[in-house]
Amino acid sequence: MQRCLPLSLLFIALAGCTLGPDFVRPEVAADAGYSTHNLTTTARADIDAGGAAQRLIAGMDIPGQWWTLFRSPELNALVEEALRANPDISAAQAALRQANEQVYVDQASLFPVLNGNLSKTRQKVSGTTSGTASSPILTLSSASLSVSYAPDVFGGTRRQIESSTAQAEYQRFQLEATYLTLSTNVVNTAVSLASLRDQIAATGQIIQLQSDQLDLLQAQRRLGAIADTDVLTQQTALAQTRATLAPLQKQLAQTRNQLMAYLGRFPNQDKGERFNLASLHLPQELPVSLPSAIVEQRPDVRSAQAQLHEASANIGVAVANQLPQFSITGSLGSTVASGSTLFSAGSGVWSLAGAIAQPLFDAGALEHRKRAAVAAYDQSAAQYRGTVLAAFQDVANALRALEADAEALKQQVAAEQSAQASLALVQAQYRLGAVAYINLLTAQQTYQNTVLSRVQAQAVRYSDTAALFQALGGGWWNRSDPDPQGRPDRFGLPTWQELMPSHNKTAPAKPTRLD
Template structure:
C-alpha cells in the first residue's frame, strides 16, 4: 500500500499547512506505534545456564607437595572462591618482571589492534542507532535551460532559469523492532570485541611471564652445564696426571675428553634457545631485537605464589574472556534472527519536503514560491522466491552453530582449569623427587671420585656417576621452571582477574555524534604520513 504524495504551490503560509498535515499523520502513527510498542520480533536472548554438576575434578586438591629447595620448592595452597588480583603477575615479586609486563601492555601491537577493533565496533553501534532517528537533507539547485521556440510556439528560443531550495525529511518507524534488533546485534559484536581485547591482554601478560620463566630456566641450565664442564675439566686434569704416572691407560683419558666435549656441545643449543627466547620477549614488548636491554632473570629471583585461587565453577563462565566472547557471538546470532524475521514483515516509511522554487528574476522563499510534499508508504514483500525465508533459516542455523561453539568453549575452559590443577600437583611432586635425585647423584659422584682417586673403582663408574649427576641437575632446573609456568597457566585458565582492573582505553568507547561533519583536515588532508596508531589527523 502506498499513500500518494501531495504537492502544490504553497500559499503565504506553507509551513502551517505542512505542520497541520504532519500533526494528523504523526497522531495516527503514534497510535500505531503505541499499539506495537512491545513488538520486537525474534527471540529475546537469555545466556545459557551452566550444568549443575559442572566441576574441575573428582578429587579435590587443597595443597601441593613441598620440595627441599629455596627457589620454587614451597607448597602451594589452593583456596576455593579466592578472587584473582588484576595484576596477578605481581605475585611473583619481581620488579623487573612487573616493569616488562607494563611495557608490553603499552607497546605491544596486538593490544593496539584490539583497542582499534573495539573502537570500530562501538562506532558501528552508534551508526546503527542513527537509524532510529529521522534523516534531514538540504538541497539547493539552479538550472539554466534554452527551450526551443518550435516546442513552445514562440518566435524565439527563450532561456529559462529555475532556482530551487528545499529541506527533505525521511523516517522509517521501527514498528516490528528490526532496527532495534540490528542495534542489539552490533552491540553484541562490540561486546565480543571487548572480550577479545581482554583475551589479548591475558594472552600477552601470560606470554611475558612464561617467557621470563623460560629465560630463567635456560639461564640456570646454562649455569648448571658450565658447572658440570668445570667438574669434568678438573677430572680430566686428574686423569692426565695419573696417565703421566702410568697409573691409568690412555683410553680413560680419551673417554673423559669425549664426555667433556659432549657436555660442551650442549651449550650452543642452550645459548641459541636463550637468544631466541629473548627475541620473542622483545616482540612481546614491541621492541626490535637490537633493542634488548639485557634484562636478566633466574629462578631464584622469582617468588612462587604460596596461595592460589580456584574460582567456583559457577563463576568461571563470567571470568573467562573466551567464554564471554563466545556468549557475545551467541547473542549477536540471536539478534540476527529478529532482524531476519522483521525483514519479512511490512516496512514503513515517511518522507516530507518543504522548499521554494522560483524562475529567473524572483527571489527564493518569496510569496507564492513555496512547495511541499508529504508521503507515507508501507511495503510488504509478497514474492521473493523464498529468499527472505531462507535468510531467516540461515540465521537460525547460525545461532545453533554459535550455541555449539559456546558449549565447546565452556568445556575447554573447565578442561584448562582441570589441567592446570593437575599439573600443579604433578609438578610439585616431580620437583620433590628431582631434588632428592640430584642430592643422591651428587653424593654418589663425590663418593665415586674419592674411590677413584684411591684406585678402588674403575673409571667407568666415575663416568656413569658424572653423567647421572649432569642429567639430574638439568632435570631439577626444568622441574623448577614447570612450577612457575603452570602457576601462570592457572591464572590464565581462571581469566586473569581482568574485572579488577581497567583495560579499555576511555577513548575506545566513543560517544554518539548526531551532527558530525568532516573536519577541515579530512577535507584538505596534508601529505604527512601519520605514525602507526596516530589518529589525530582524523579526529
Template sequence: MKELPRQCASGSRQVMHICAIFRQSHFLAPLSLLCIALAGCTVGPDFVRPDVAANADYSRKQLTITAQADVDAGGAAQQLIAGMDIPGQWWTLFRSPALNALVAEAMHANPNVSAAQAALRQANELVYADQASLFPSITGNVSKTREKISGVTTGAPSSSILTLNSASLSISYAPDVFGGTRRQIESSTAQAEYERFQLEATYLTLTSNVVNTAVSLASVRDQVAATEEIIRLQSDQLDLLHAQRRLGAIGDTDVLTQETALAQTRATLPPLQKQLAQTRNQLMAYLGRFPNQDQDERFNLASLHLPEQLPLSLPSAIVGQRPDVRSAQAQLHQASANIGVAVANQLPQFSITGSLGSTVASGTRLFSAGSGVWSLAGSIAQPIFDAGALEHRKRAAVAAYDESAAQYRGTVIAAFQDVANALRALEADADALNQQVVAERSAQANLGLVQAQFRLGAVAYINLLTAQQTYQNTVLARVRAQAARYSDTTALFQALGGGWWNRADVDPATAGTPDRFGLPSWQEIMPPANKKAAPANAARLD
C-alpha cells in the first residue's frame, strides 16, 4: 500500500499570536503544549468516496416502454423516464387508500423501525461522547481525614487526633497533537452515518414488503376466486354427465373421470387458502400486530392501479440513492478513520494535569489565606517497545480498509444488478401477461366450443377434460402474471432507493443532544419502590 497522505494544518494567526504572548511569560512549559495541539496535524488518510466507472450502466439495451395487455388490472404499458425523481411516498402511485394506511401504520409500529431508530440514537450519543475527549475534564474532590500517629513509629510522643479538611478541583487535558482523537470522532461519526442509512434501508425494506404482501394477498385472493369459478364450471359439467348417464348416453367412466377432475381442482383450494392466511399473518407482523388483530383489510388486483410512468435514475446517481450503498460507504469511511487512529497511537501522547484547592485543619477555614495548594504537570509518553503490537494494529486497520473497499465495490455492483434485474423483469413480465391474456381467451373460447360439441356427441370426453384443464391453467397463470407486474414495479422503486431523500420521517429524537453537562435523574438514582427500573423508551407488548 502506498504511503498514506497526511493533512497537517498550520495554526491560525490568532493561535500563533497567543503562543507568542505566552512565550514571553512564565507559562512557557505547560502552554506550549496547548499551542502544539491547536496547530497540530491529523495523521492518516483523508476519506474520498471511490468513483464509479464512467461506463457503468444497467444494460446494453435501453428499455423505454413495456408491452400492453388487453386486461384491466395490471395491463397498462409502463413508460420509463430517465432522470425522473422518485417520490418519497412511492407506494401512493398504486392509488390504494387502504394500502397507504397500512404502510403508514407499519412505519410507525414495526419493531424493526424502532430498533433501527434506537441504534441511530445510540450511535449519535457515542459521537457526542467521543467529542468530549476534545475538552478538558474537571473533577471536584472534597475529603475529611481524622488520624492519630503513634509515637512508636516516629520515636516522638504520640500525637493528638488530627483532622484535615481539603477541597480541590482537578483538571486533566490530553492535547490532540496528531489528530488521533479527531480521527476517532470521525470514525464514530461514520458509524452514526451507517446507522442512519441502515434505518433508511429498514424503511425501504419494510414499505416494499408491505406493498408486495398486499399484492400477494390480491393475487392469492384472485386465484381463490378463479379456482372457485372453475369448480363451479366443473360441477355444472358433472351434473350434465350425470344426466347423460341416466339416459344411457355415456358410461360410468366419463362420470368418474369428471368426478376425479373436480376433486383434484377442489384439492388445489385449501393450499391457496393456507397461503392466503399465512400471507395475512405476515402482513400483521409487518404492521406490528399479532395474528388475532387482523382487521380484515382486503385487496384484489383490480383495486390496485399499475403506475404507468416509472422513474429511472441515472447510473451516476444510484450510489447516492441506495441506502445499502450509503451504509457501505459509511463503513469504508469508518475504516479509513481507524487507520488514522492507529497511526496516532504510535506517536507521542501528550497530557496536561493540574489541581487547585485548599487544605485546613478546620472545615470552616477552607479557602482562607495561606490554605491554598496547587499543582501543574505536563507529560509526553512515546511507545518505545511493545513487541510490534501497535504496528500490527495499524496494519490490521489498513487490511480492514481494504476489506471495506472491496465490500463497497460489491455493494455498488449488486445495486446495478438489482436495477438491471427489475428492468428486465418489467419487460419480460409485461410480454408474458400479454401472451397469458391471449392464451386464456383462446382457452376459454375452445372450452365453450368443446362443451357444445360434447353435448352433441361430436367429441369424446377426453377432449372436454383437456379443454377444462387448459382453461384452468391459463386463468391461474394470468392472475400470477398480473401480480408479477405489480411486484416488478415495487422491485424497481426498491432498487432505485425508494425516494427517502424526499421524506422526513426519521424521528428527531434519534439525533440525541450534545449536552456537555449532565447528571443522572432522581428516578435513575432512586427508582420507585416495588417497580423495576426501566428506560423511558422501553418497549411495551400491547
C-alpha cells in the first residue's frame, strides 16, 4: 500500500497539469491614443437641423440603445424591428448556439461513458462440431454495463474545452458585431432618406424659382425688352435642374429598398415611414471612451481576442497529443443460457482493463501539427494587433470627421445665406436692367449648388455621429436582451417529436415562410 502511494500522488499531480501556454491578453501600449490634440467641442452652424455644437466627453458611457439619442420614435421602431427580423441576426444567433453546444460536447469528454447492452442469441450448432448425433439449438442471453474513461492526464481535453469555449466567445462577439453593424446601417439609411427628401424638396424650390424667372423673361420678351437668347438660356437651365430630380428619386427608391432589406421586409412591404433632417435630433453630448477601454468595448477586438485565445489553447492540445494517452475500460454483466436466469448466482461476468498508448513513429506528423498550431497563434496575434490598430484608427477618423463636418456645415450655411442674398440682389438689378442676364444665371446656379451642398453637409454630421458610436462599440455591454444560449441535456436521447415527426413520412418538409 505504501509503495502505491507515491504512484497515486504522481498520477493525481499529472491529472492536474495542463500543457501549453496559458492565455494572457496582449497589453495595449500605455501611450496609445486617438489624436495628438484633444477635441472638446465642435463648431456651431446657424441652422436648426443639425447645426448644434457637439461636446465630446471623455470616459462617458454609451447607452445600449444609442440610436435613441436621435430622438426619433420612427427610427427607434425601425431599429428594433431590424434587430428582430433581419436574417443576419438569426444566422449569428444560430452560430452562437452551435458553438455553445460544441462546448458541451467537449466538456462531456471529462466524464466516463456508460453504455448498457442487452442481447439474446439463438444458434443451431452442428452435431459434428458438438460431438453429438443431433444438432442442438443453443440460446444465449446476456446483459451488461460497460464503462470507459480516458483520464485527462496532460490536460489535452481541458485545452480542447478551452479552445471550443473561446470559439463560442468569438461567435458571441460576432453576434454583437452584427447587432452593431445592422443598427448603424439602419440609422445611416434613415439619414440618407432624410437627406434625399430634403434635396428633392430643395430642388423643387429651385425649380419653382427658375420657373417664376422664366415667366418673367417671357413677359419681357413679349414686350420686346430682351432677346430670345435669354429666354432659351433660362429654359435650358430649368430643364437641367428638372433633370436632376430623376437621379435623386431613383436613389431615394433604392435606399428605401435597402432599408426594407435591413428590416427583413420585401420591397412591396414598405409601410411609408418618412424621414427628414428636421425630424432627427443631432446628439449634443458625445462619449469618447478612454483608449484603454476600446479593447473591451469593440466587438471586433473581442472577436480577435477570442480567436487568439483559441489558437493558444490549440497549442496545448497539440502538445498533449504527443504524450501518452491513457484509457480505462470495465464491464459488469451476466450471461446465461436462459433469459429468465439472468443475474442468477454464477452467471456474473466482469472485465477491467487499462491501457497506455504512446506514438512511437509518425514521420513527424504530431510535431508538425504542434508547429502549425504555434504558427496559427502567431498569425492570430498579428491579426489581433491589426484589429486594435484599426479600432483606434476608426475612432480617430470619426472624431476628426465630426470636427471637419461641423466646420464644413458652418461654412456651407454661410455660403447659402450669401448666395441667397446675392440672388435676390441680382434679380432686382436685372429687373431694372442694371446687369446682364448672364449675371442672373450665374447667381441662380450658385444658389442651387449651395442649397444642395448645405443639405448634404447636414446629413454628413448625422452619419458621422452614428459612425462614432459604432467606432466606440455601440454600448452592447449596457443592453439587457439575453444572448441565445444552449443547455446540455442529461441524457443524449431524441425527443418524442423527433421520433414521431409526422404520420406522412414521405411528405416533403414544409418550407419556411419568408414574410
